[in-house]
Amino acid sequence: MPHAIDYYLALQSPWTYLGHERFVRIAAAAQATVSVRPMDLGQVFPVSGGLPLSKRAPQRQAYRLVELERFSRWLGVPLNLQPKFFPVSADDAARLVLAVEQAEGAAAALQLSGRVLAAVWAQQRDIASATTLAELLAECALPAQRLADATSAEVQAAYERCTQQAIAAGVFGSPSYVVQGEIFWGQDRLDFLERCLARA
Numbered sequence: 001m002p003h004a005i006d007y008y009l010a011l012q013s014p015w016t017y018l019g020h021e022r023f024v025r026i027a028a029a030a031q032a033t034v035s036v037r038p039m040d041l042g043q044v045f046p047v048s049g050g051l052p053l054s055k056r057a058p059q060r061q062a063y064r065l066v067e068l069e070r071f072s073r074w075l076g077v078p079l080n081l082q083p084k085f086f087p088v089s090a091d092d093a094a095r096l097v098l099a100v101e102q103a104e105g106a107a108a109a110l111q112l113s114g115r116v117l118a119a120v121w122a123q124q125r126d127i128a129s130a131t132t133l134a135e136l137l138a139e140c141a142l143p144a145q146r147l148a149d150a151t152s153a154e155v156q157a158a159y160e161r162c163t164q165q166a167i168a169a170g171v172f173g174s175p176s177y178v179v180q181g182e183i184f185w186g187q188d189r190l191d192f193l194e195r196c197l198a199r200a
Helices: 014-029 041-048 058-075 091-104 106-121 130-139 145-149 153-169 187-198
Strands: 004-009 033-038 176-179 182-185
Touching: 004 014, 004 153, 014 058, 014 106, 014 187, 033 091, 033 106, 033 153, 041 153, 091 106, 091 130, 091 145, 091 153, 106 130, 130 145, 153 176, 176 187, 182 187
Parallel strands: 004 033
Antiparallel strands: 004 176, 176 182
């Protein structure tokens, strides 16, 4: 029986960006079903002890840049350490991904998520801009109508639901991959996720 993975992500997260394409490949190879669940870290952090980047100690902020550069080189994934549009609100992008998943399915939502993440971390684009989001939809050959769909009360409720599900599952950061209640936090835990998916 194929595994089901709840993929909790923040679309402005560099760690999610670094692991996204690899995660997609691992899930596909395992024939796992993926539920794409963008979440609002602004709600997750206060109940899980996390801090937004600007409030972390200088030592932690400096070491974050060291680790991002290390992983970028190791994985061969291009990354701007200090992108032009960061920090950035990812709420509109998150709602757009959910609108796409509802209409087009998980594969399309995963494709769009990858484009959004790369827009921030590799392409110096503003994902808080409706123009940028429309461009990303077009690049994925997805209907422009999804941008309007993303403003609906139904999609907003889905975004809130994903966030509350993340909190209930014990998720505290992005990316988090959850399989039958077991959390794998961070792109550097993808090897463990792969082993989990290989188990009968």
